[in-house]
């Protein structure tokens with residue numbers, strides 16, 4: 001018995017051109033797009049998503065977008081009144097050096113707070129009238145009316161944030177409305193493997209499309225022949241897909257071309273087996289064992305900046321028992337991964353419709369992991 005594939009859906013209708021025009025018109029109806037986007041955004045809002053790399057958030061305000069919501073992030077000082085008080089009751093991570101996040105809109109005249117600056121006490125100052133806000137969003141200073149009590153109602157909207165695995169994560173709903181806790185990255189968070197946090201990329205594509213692309217085995221030997229793809233290994237062997245409540249897993253052994261080796265006398269670069277171990281952490285994170293060779297794990301986390309755009313974060317971690325304790329060669333790794341990400345980005349950005357659940361697409365057995373992923377997203381309400 002070969003291993004079970006994911007369920008296969010085959011569309012047998014070969015549509016005539018006129019029908020294609022009608023179908024295209026249907027998928028472009030603003031009302032359909034709006035309904036799909038509303039479902040996608042509402043479902044996505046119940047999860048934690050990365051909004052910045054930790055290393056990119058310092059004492060100056062940083063602007064970010066999550067699910068169409070504009071945010072401002074900043075890191076509170078390691079000393080001073082804000083740090084000393086710990087700001088009890090804050091909805092953001094409390095304490096010295098912690099990151100705070102607010103909706104990027106001043107309650108006074110709706111100016112983006114990210115255009116302001118952080119004062120010596122760690123309060124975010126609006127650029128228009130310099131009102132000061134703490135990490136919980138409370139307005140703690142109105143310079144135009146010194147000494148007057150400030151009503152609690154004057155506040156910017158706080159957003160829950162956490163830092164882990166080199167990233168700042170945000171969740172737009174209260175804890176009781178969370179669908180699941182933030183996915184964990186044990187090799188970085190618990191085991192302390194040497195790791196590298198890659199550059200952040202903005203893709204003009206849907207987060208679900210990016211995750212599916214990252215888990216698409218059938219394109220290696222077509223799209224990535226300038227790096228690890230092996231043009232002589234187009235056939236995809238059967239593989240099993242396993243699903244749990246919050247994960248989808250599949251393993252695949254692939255005869256990769258070494259992307260950094262020099263070609264031999266025959267002009268070919270050496271081939272070696274890569275054991276890819278996929279674990280999708282629903283909805284948009286992927287743990288990928290073996291991606292950078294034995295004893296490595298790569299993480300791809302797609303954050304929906306809107307229903308049809310994404311910000312991509314990635315990290316690679318290396319088992320010190322295999323690779324030693326030396327720091328990761330981030331420059332070399334980034335150079336290789338840039339070559340791999342570039343065609344993936346171009347493909348995802350070219351997909352029409354951009355919304356995966358607006359598409360009528362065929363699947364074959366080798367698409368089993370992607371099919372299981374779509375089914376899971378549907379189960380979780382991402383298709384409405």
Ligand code: FES
Nearest residue numbers: 106108109126129
């Ligand atoms: S608009 Fe922000 S203080 Fe006036």
Ligand SMILES: [Fe+2]
Nearest residue numbers: 213219223344
């Ligand atoms: Fe790819």
